[in-house]
Amino acid sequence: MKLYMDVGATTIRCEVHRDNSIVHEKIVDESFFHESFVSREHELYALLITLLKRYPDIRFIGIAYAGFIHHGRIISAPNMEVKVHDIKQKIEQEFDVRMEIENDVNCAVLAEADDQASSDIVALYVGTGLGCGVVSDGRLLHGHASLAAEIGHIPYKRTPFHCGCGKDNCIELYASGSGMQKWKQYHDIKGQPDLLQLRQSDNHIERDIAKMFEEALLSAAGTVLTLFNPEKLVLGGGIISANPYLLEILREQIRAYALPEAAKSVSIVQTRLKDAPLEGAKYLEEDL
Numbered sequence: 001m002k003l004y005m006d007v008g009a010t011t012i013r014c015e016v017h018r019d020n021s022i023v024h025e026k027i028v029d030e031s032f033f034h035e036s037f038v039s040r041e042h043e044l045y046a047l048l049i050t051l052l053k054r055y056p057d058i059r060f061i062g063i064a065y066a067g068f069i070h071h072g073r074i075i076s077a078p079n080m081e082v083k084v085h086d087i088k089q090k091i092e093q094e095f096d097v098r099m100e101i102e103n104d105v106n107c108a109v110l111a112e113a114d115d116q117a118s119s120d121i122v123a124l125y126v127g128t129g130l131g132c133g134v135v136s137d138g139r140l141l142h143g144h145a146s147l148a149a150e151i152g153h154i155p156y157k158r159t160p161f162h163c164g165c166g167k168d169n170c171i172e173l174y175a176s177g178s179g180m181q182k183w184k185q186y187h188d189i190k191g192q193p194d195l196l197q198l199r200q201s202d203n204h205i206e207r208d209i210a211k212m213f214e215e216a217l218l219s220a221a222g223t224v225l226t227l228f229n230p231e232k233l234v235l236g237g238g239i240i241s242a243n244p245y246l247l248e249i250l251r252e253q254i255r256a257y258a259l260p261e262a263a264k265s266v267s268i269v270q271t272r273l274k275d276a277p278l279e280g281a282k283y284l285e286e287d288l
């Protein structure tokens, strides 16, 4: 049996698959187990112990995780409690199981590369944070300490508050759900308007927050196109699915924010996958 998980800041999704064949099949029976947990109530290590005791036949665990991961170790997670950092080592010592854990947007881009049939693809996910994963020449880009392509934390413009990474000028402070929230709090905006409501507001401060969001997203997208020259740029995450108009803005204006030739040859698309990180966790069994 195999366990796949998408561990995010607000929810954890997991699937246990029973492999119905003695050869290594990628397509397995998904109906056996499908369950969602509220992540804040379940620290990952405790949840894994519970699942491994409930399903002692699990031999592989693939996890997409919303945090910095290096060689199976959780370095940090901005929005989650981490009690056990050496999670792969500990689980593999205590159970007869192989475990792989990878940053969630890195997992997402693995699934997107397959779904979009592209070996040069960048995934830009706009949710609580602004995440980026890169597959170049068919290989997932990691970097020396597995921090490559952390586009959310490139310097952009100073803000009156700080990012989870400690800096006060990350682009994620403009183009992400958490960044938008910080600007709304800073300006004491009531009623929790979403991005589209901010954009259509008759209050110029609210419209400015939406405008800053769009400009920062264009800048982030233009930067990844210029740096990685992908064939496809796939947009995903909660903010994108709630505001598909952002795709149109990107397609119309990206040439002003990227190397023009790189912008001309790219196809900007919205994800077709319901949960790309979870789908990508299923690729972690392969050598990356």
Ligand SMILES: [Zn+2]
Pocket (backbone or CB within 6 Å): 152, 153, 163, 164, 165, 166, 167, 170, 172
């Ligand atoms: Zn940052």
